[in-house]
Amino acid sequence: RAGGGRPGGPAAERACSAAVLAEVIKAFGAAENAQRMEEARDNACNDMGKMLQFLLPVATQIQQEVIKAYGFSNDGEGVLKFARLIKSYESQDPEIASMSGKLKAMFLPPMTLPPHGAGTGGVATS
Numbered sequence: 001r002a003g004g005g006r007p008g009g010p011a012a013e014r015a016c017s018a019a020v021l022a023e024v025i026k027a028f029g030a031a032e033n034a035q036r037m038e039e040a041r042d043n044a045c046n047d048m049g050k051m052l053q054f055l056l057p058v059a060t061q062i063q064q065e066v067i068k069a070y071g072f073s074n075d076g077e078g079v080l081k082f083a084r085l086i087k088s089y090e091s092q093d094p095e096i097a098s099m100s101g102k103l104k105a106m107f108l109p110p111m112t113l114p115p116h117g118a119g120t121g122g123v124a125t126s
Contacts, residue, residue, distance in 0.1 A: 014092065014093055014096070017086060024067065025103055027062050028059075037106070040054040040055040060076060
């Protein structure tokens with residue numbers, strides 16, 4: 001068995017995490033979920049504060065619906081644990097890193113620099 005002590009070992013756990021991540025991405029593509037995300041995006045009007053208010057809860061619910069079938073708790077804590085698990089595999093597995101980036105892009109707005117360049121405002125220098 002690959003990985004030693006635990007049944008399946010770390011390699012199997014990583015493969016399972018990749019499969020769950022693929023399921024989550026697929027769930028975001030489902031018609032009713034895509035519509036929920038679109039409505040939340042419209043309500044947010046590209047405002048970062050409103051993104052957190054409208055988009056993040058919908059994205060969290062969609063993830064919860066998938067990951068609860070894989071033993072994660074059906075709440076925000078379960079989503080956080082899943083996110084931490086995926087993050088821990090990103091550096092070891094390019095497929096997981098790629099899917100994780102795809103997932104984040106579905107509910108996090110693209111970060112754009114202000115037109116004046118990066119040197120203005122908001123950066124504390126201490």
